[in-house]
Amino acid sequence: MSMSGGRGTAERLVVIGGDAAGMSAASQARRMRGPDELEIVAFERGRFTSFSACGIPYWVGGDVPERERLIARSPEEHRERDIDLRMRTEVTEIDVAGQRVRARDVDSGAGSWTPYDKLVIATGARPIRPDMPGADAPGVHGVQTLDDGQALLDSLARTRGRRAVVVGAGYIGVEMAEALVNRGYEVTVVNRGKEPMATLDPDMGRLVRRAMSGMGITMVDDAEVTKVFTGEDGRVRAVATQDAEYSADVVVLGIGVRPETSLARTAGLPLGAHGGLLTDLAMRVRGHENIWAGGDCVEVLDLVSGQERHIALGTHANKHGQVIGMNVGGGYATFPGVVGTAVSKVCALEIARTGLREKDARRAGLQYETVTIESTSRAGYYPGASLMTVKMLAERRTGRLLGVQIVGGEGAAKRVDIAAVALTARMTVEEMTALDLGYAPPFSPVWDPVLVAARKAAAKVRAGAR
Template sequence: IGLEVVENLKRIGKGVVVFEILPHVMPTLDPDVAALVEGELTRNGVELHLGEGVREIAGAARVEKLVTDKGEYEADAVFVATGVAPETLLAKQLGVKIGYTGAVQVNKRMETSVENVYAAGDVAEAINLVTGKPDWFPLAPIANKMGYVAGANAAGLSAEFPGAVGTAVTKVFNLEVARTGLTEERARKEGFEPVSVKVETATRPGYYPGGSRITVKLIADRKSGRLLGGQVVGGEGVLARVNTLATLLAKGGTVEDLFFADLAYAPPFAPVWDPLVVAARVMMRELGGVE
């Protein structure tokens, strides 16, 4: 949301400075993919201050300056986009068990530890289908499906929410940016032996007009060849490709499954070697498979 605000402020002619306490923007991406987003921001006149934390928003009747751990900057307005956290006050008052993620612990029926009390959406945990562990996914599609399951069960029907992989997409100026599953760092922390590849290719055949460059990063487990995550950045065609990866991740798909996936081809939409298939082919080589 923060970068979407940045883009719209630039589009109405405002000077924009971004302060990020972390070493790169969009922490749900790996640093090498986030660098592509940072490049797009700077190309569009956004000033980035990475690894710089804000200490104070100062001013008398209005905002006048921003104080960070590295300096002071004049400012007319400040937008704060520091993430979200589950609001569990009501759940705690009811005696509902809170999970280690800080969200409400539920089963697949969205039932909490208190009988006849359900929790769904950004306040509740869900199973991460890559790790098999409870996780927290504050994302609208997941929240809607959890709400559907909770409502069905509360009404006397029977439904289960299987879990999620954490798929999201956004736009930063002329780049579509998407991710699903685990980053390299997260995969390592979860006990996998991650290997990654990153390929840049075209969204359409070279002989066909239009199209753009697209970057696909895949993360897989070296021992099993199982896909663990993916990130896609490009001028077009990002959504369909990240959704393909998300579907494979949810079913425990492998790099080989991705390579042999029966993906559609026509020059107005994709090359005969889809960017996902190209990335899978490179990954198979890294894993010691057929080149």
């Protein structure tokens, strides 16, 4: 039954969330169907739409000179495409049975119900804030939205001191450490793990720690911040771990994010082990014909392990939005899953990973071999060649590639894409050794580092089989 009574014959699509997944879905649906067929109403509780959260550390660090460069499409541009986009409006309730959502104007507090025929949930993720005294003090910042980035920049402009503490050493933590180093801050990174970058195996994380220490960043590993101290003005002045205290004029939280699915949970929609919404291949919420979800609020299938994962990345969010918009608009598309590819950098060090870590492989019940090699980004004799370390996991007996991690200088990180394609194609390391990759001395040694690792892994698999 259509809920579009009083609106002619047009169906109504309601989108919750105005960033990558939500507005990609709205835009794609609009390309498929005109306003006479499909009315689109989108709600965004913040002040910005279609922005690059991944670019925030580079804006804060000064590599990107202005905020507007991170905005792919403004609210006005969306409205010009016949999308009824309502900014500073937060959806507070989803009535699944009644096919309607309740939204509240953030500034006035006024609320009202909006009926829908089709619903897209793209509520994103929220930064993990430690539950401790002083975590909400002025000068303590998360960096999830452009509003967060602006608040941090404003805080840096007001701060006389030059001491910064970054809590967490994942992607956001190391990228924010670089941003603050670029701003001339004395940076301390407090990390709960034994090594930074828990998305890598510890032996590869150790290389990141050594490099960050070499850049003058103080690394405090195996420690947890337990308290934030404030000065007489109420602003942060230090953070404490169980063993020590670190002075801080600004604190940045880089502990990670969780799916923002409180609305979905209250509405009784299905959530996975990581708290993200569960969808089918068409990104339709399981068990609900007219509700779709995408972006950082969903769980995705890991094509290597066969298990559900939560990965907050703009690449996936945009693909989810395209798939949802195609399906909502009457076409057909699917999102088959991910292999877990991610790249990052801290100053001159590039960091990349795809597929499974050793502990992921063990959790999935897989037996494996590992190899680690050192090579260079270019022919050794060519100027500017930089060192890199490549670690590769291959399944025991079958030789199927399971994962690759790379840490090194310029030219290291994007080599992980070779492995991402090989993982998607379910190639063996033996098959990888025959890949016809581009070669010339300015770009690669005769044997690309990834292929050197594949050769070594293939030999280890053969030896194990014997």
